Amino acid sequence: MYTIALVGNPNSGKTTLFNALTGSNQHVGNWPGVTVERKEGKFRFKDQFYKVVDLPGTYSLGAFSEDEIIARDFILKGDPDLVINVVDATNIERNLYLTTQLLEMGVKVIVALNMMDEAEQRKISFDLANLSVKLGAPIVPVVASRRKGIEQLLETAVSSIEKQLDYKVFISYGRELDGKIARIEKVLAQKEVGYPSHWLAIKLLEGDEYVLDLVSESDLSPRELELLSFSRQNGAYELELVDKRYEFINQITGSTVFRPQKPVQIKTDKIDKIVTHKYLGLPIFGLIMLGMFQLTFVLGEDLLGDSVADAIGIFGEYAEALLLNLNAPAWLGSFVANGVIGGVGAVVEFVPLIVILYMLMGVLEDSGYMARAAYVMDNVMRSLGLQGKTFIPMIVGFGCNVPGIMATRTLESKKDRMIAILINPFMSCGAKLPIYLVFIAAFFPNNGGLVLFLVYSLGILIALLMGKIFGETLFPGEVSHFIMELPPYRKPTLRNVVRNMWDNVSGFLTRAGTTIFAVVSSLWVLAVLPGGVQPYGPESFLGRIGLLIAPIFRPAGFGNWQAAVGLFSGIAAKEAVVATLGMVYAGVEEGAELVAAIKAAFTPLTAASFMIMTLLYTPCAATIATIRKETRSNVWALFTALYTFLIGWVMAVLVYQVGSFLGFA
Amino acid sequence: MDHLPLIKLGPGESGRVKRIAAGAHATKKLYEMGFNTGALVQVLKNDRGPLIVSLAGNKIALGRGLADRVIILKS
Ligand SMILES: Nc1nc2c(ncn2[C@@H]2O[C@H](COP(=O)(O)OP(=O)(O)OP(=O)(O)O)[C@@H](O)[C@H]2O)c(=O)[nH]1
Ligand SMILES: [Mg+2]
Numbered sequence: 081m082y083t084i085a086l087v088g089n090p091n092s093g094k095t096t097l098f099n100a101l102t103g104s105n106q107h108v109g110n111w112p113g114v115t116v117e118r119k120e121g122k123f124r125f126k127d128q129f130y131k132v133v134d135l136p137g138t139y140s141l142g143a144f145s146e147d148e149i150i151a152r153d154f155i156l157k158g159d160p161d162l163v164i165n166v167v168d169a170t171n172i173e174r175n176l177y178l179t180t181q182l183l184e185m186g187v188k189v190i191v192a193l194n195m196m197d198e199a200e201q202r203k204i205s206f207d208l209a210n211l212s213v214k215l216g217a218p219i220v221p222v223v224a225s226r227r228k229g230i231e232q233l234l235e236t237a238v239s240s241i242e243k244q245l246d247y248k249v250f251i252s253y254g255r256e257l258d259g260k261i262a263r264i265e266k267v268l269a270q271k272e273v274g275y276p277s278h279w280l281a282i283k284l285l286e287g288d289e290y291v292l293d294l295v296s297e298s299d300l301s302p303r304e305l306e307l308l309s310f311s312r313q314n315g316a317y318e319l320e321l322v323d324k325r326y327e328f329i330n331q332i333t334g335s336t337v338f339r340p341q342k343p344v345q346i347k348t349d350k351i352d353k354i355v356t357h358k359y360l361g362l363p364i365f366g367l368i369m370l371g372m373f374q375l376t377f378v379l380g381e382d383l384l385g386d387s388v389a390d391a392i393g394i395f396g397e398y399a400e401a402l403l404l405n406l407n408a409p410a411w412l413g414s415f416v417a418n419g420v421i422g423g424v425g426a427v428v429e430f431v432p433l434i435v436i437l438y439m440l441m442g443v444l445e446d447s448g449y450m451a452r453a454a455y456v457m458d459n460v461m462r463s464l465g466l467q468g469k470t471f472i473p474m475i476v477g478f479g480c481n482v483p484g485i486m487a488t489r490t491l492e493s494k495k496d497r498m499i500a501i502l503i504n505p506f507m508s509c510g511a512k513l514p515i516y517l518v519f520i521a522a523f524f525p526n527n528g529g530l531v532l533f534l535v536y537s538l539g540i541l542i543a544l545l546m547g548k549i550f551g552e553t554l555f556p557g558e559v560s561h562f563i564m565e566l567p568p569y570r571k572p573t574l575r576n577v578v579r580n581m582w583d584n585v586s587g588f589l590t591r592a593g594t595t596i597f598a599v600v601s602s603l604w605v606l607a608v609l610p611g612g613v614q615p616y617g618p619e620s621f622l623g624r625i626g627l628l629i630a631p632i633f634r635p636a637g638f639g640n641w642q643a644a645v646g647l648f649s650g651i652a653a654k655e656a657v658v659a660t661l662g663m664v665y666a667g668v669e670e671g672a673e674l675v676a677a678i679k680a681a682f683t684p685l686t687a688a689s690f691m692i693m694t695l696l697y698t699p700c701a702a703t704i705a706t707i708r709k710e711t712r713s714n715v716w717a718l719f720t721a722l723y724t725f726l727i728g729w730v731m732a733v734l735v736y737q738v739g740s741f742l743g744f745a
Numbered sequence: 746m747d748h749l750p751l752i753k754l755g756p757g758e759s760g761r762v763k764r765i766a767a768g769a770h771a772t773k774k775l776y777e778m779g780f781n782t783g784a785l786v787q788v789l790k791n792d793r794g795p796l797i798v799s800l801a802g803n804k805i806a807l808g809r810g811l812a813d814r815v816i817i818l819k820s
Contacts, residue, residue, distance in 0.1 A: 139774070171802065173779070173801050174778065174779040174800070318773060319776055319781075322776040322777055322781050323782045323783075326783075339802070343802060349789070352790075352797070356794075356797065358792045358793040455797075456794070458794055458795050459793065462808075467808065468795070559810075561771050561810060561811045563771075563778070563805065563806070563808070563811065564805070565778075565804065565806075566797065566804040566805065566806055
């Protein structure tokens with residue numbers, strides 16, 4: 081099967097094209113750095129299957145960050161039969177820089193000139209036939225988001241794969257450099273390194289580490305080595321080489337790309353005047369977040385109301401009746417009523433709110449605001465020793481910490497990356513939402529949006545503070561530079577918003593049916609054993625385990641064994657906290673509402689300290705595993721598990737103690 | 746015609762990149778992102794926080810530290 085790689089600058093539409101080609105549902109968003117790992121898919125064209133690989137975006141082959149390295153490694157070592165270079169038509173000159181590198185490397189390239197709709201809006205026009213000849217690669221105009229031009233693209237792709245590639249040298253780097261390149265090329269010509277020697281020579285002049293290593297591995301005579309080591313010191317030429325490539329690009333686009341004399345005013349500029357304003361920028365960011373949470377409550381609760389909760393209730397009654405009819409044993413009835421309905425049901429009940437929140441986050445992601453959020457946060461981050469781009473993985477973490485931590489791959493500085501990984505768990509993920517929602521329903525039903533906003537903000541605050549502390553202790557170093565493209569605002573498409581929501585919600589539902597179900601089932605067994613004691617009581621196995629842990633939380637005000645067990649099970653997955661509470665409380669009194677039980681067991685103050693504990697304490701197992709994978713270290717994974725617990729505990733105790741002192745108890 | 750760092754340019758002003766005097770990595774990255782010698786840059790915003798500049802019709806935010814190292818031939 082032929083392999084086709086999608087390569088291009090960040091945010092040029094590679095994943096959109098990938099989804100259009102393969103029918104997959106990979107994450108698309110309007111900011112640079114959405115895709116940070118390799119994704120594979122398949123499509124069929126004229127009775128032939130082709131493998132397609134979606135890659136992270138990159139500006140060049142000289143990779144700086146982890147995601148760029150993934151893209152470069154696949155281009156260099158993955159041996160694709162064809163590269164579809166996705167080029168943003170509105171930004172063609174800069175995008176062609178990577179194209180020239182690909183062509184020089186000697187891979188088969190066709191250009192998918194994407195975003196043609198936006199180019200048209202900006203009155204940019206092209207003489208594609210001419211440009212294609214000058215560039216030496218076929219160019220197909222497409223609008224990936226509307227699946228326009230895909231057929232033509234596939235035709236071209238397939239015919240290119242079958243054609244023989246004729247490698248030609250097309251960029252002249254000026255007399256002096258061309259001479260140097262030719263000399264190095266001659267030395268390399270006899271070696272079997274697997275790449276065109278012309279390209280290797282250029283890369284050596286550029287001081288490219290990867291190629292230097294590659295060439296050093298082949299056996300060279302001392303004289304040859306000398307000739308190459310001369311190139312090793314020639315990082316000095318790298319900027320000149322870049323300039324020459326751009327000169328070439330300007331020369332070929334000069335007569336084939338036509339921009340209007342006066343750039344067409346787009347609404348992006350007007351919006352940016354407001355949202356990046358020096359004083360208004362931050363408050364607007366805060367308002368957007370607050371608005372998101374308020375809207376979640378308005379839409380999720382008032383509109384959808386208790387529809388899912390009612391459905392679960394009806395399902396519960398039906399199941400119970402059925403079991404009675406079948407003369408099922410009593411324990412099975414109790415398991416279904418308390419374990420499944422009380423526990424797993426307590427989590428699933430919140431699906432409407434979670435759907436709404438993820439849809440709103442999807443709108444934010446697909447609009448182009450993410451990059452602006454990083455922009456306005458740069459000032460704040462800078463005062464803490466970090467840079468604005470570090471904020472993007474944090475926002476991603478609001479959905480789920482696993483992709484949040486993966487998103488740190490886009491950070492070039494090791495310091496930024498490590499800190500961003502370690503603080504990501506404080507960004508409250510969607511799985512913690514049911515916990516807050518239960519406590520909000522019990523104690524703060526009229527201020528749900530505000531309470532959520534405060535919880536999430538506290539998470540950001542603690543993350544930033546810890547970032548500062550880590551920067552001054554574990555990872556000292558200079559504050560890194562901020563460079564970020566601000567993409568034009570785009571109207572979020574329903575497809576993207578729903579896809580991104582479903583990504584998260586389906587994960588949520590799957591976990592409810594697997595991890596949560598398993599956790600609740602095993603805890604249920606512990607809660608009803610040993611025989612003879614009061615089930616769900618302190619004498620049960622579960623109760624005894626809980627009582628063992630509970631004293632740790634007494635200073636925080638929630639020293640009851642149920643809370644202790646809930647927190648403990650939350651390390652498997654955060655939804656398990658609510659599921660466990662639902663199960664143990666549902667069993668105490670037949671049909672007791674979880675919310676009512678919580679009302680009885682907590683006070684507003686202990687509810688607050690418990691919510692803060694769940695916000696901050698040890699992240700779920702999947703997150704810890706991701707930290708381990710991304711840092712390639714057990715130590716950092718363990719460190720995160722422990723220090724977050726400590727921070728959570730300290731904050732919960734602080735809130736409870738200060739609150740009691742002030743008389744809120 | 747005078748040379749000055751990008752950070753000295755006010756909103757609406759523009760010029761061409763003369764050279765970049767930042768660290769090796771940052772310099773290369775900027776060059777490859779289109780801040781190569783002779784590229785036309787227009788400042789859109791320069792008050793507090795990173796600058797926003799327009800480069801071949803696209804918008805790039807650039808930290809103040811970096812903007813101080815990008816030397817421009819003002820037009
Ligand atoms: N107007 C328009 N928007 C498009 C087109 N193709 C993609 N987009 C939008 O461009 C944005 C970026 O698309 P992605 O597919 O995530 O881009 P990517 O190249 O995979 O980005 P990274 O993974 O970050 O490198 C999304 O908001 C898309 O909806 C197009 O042809 N026209
Ligand atoms: Mg992508």
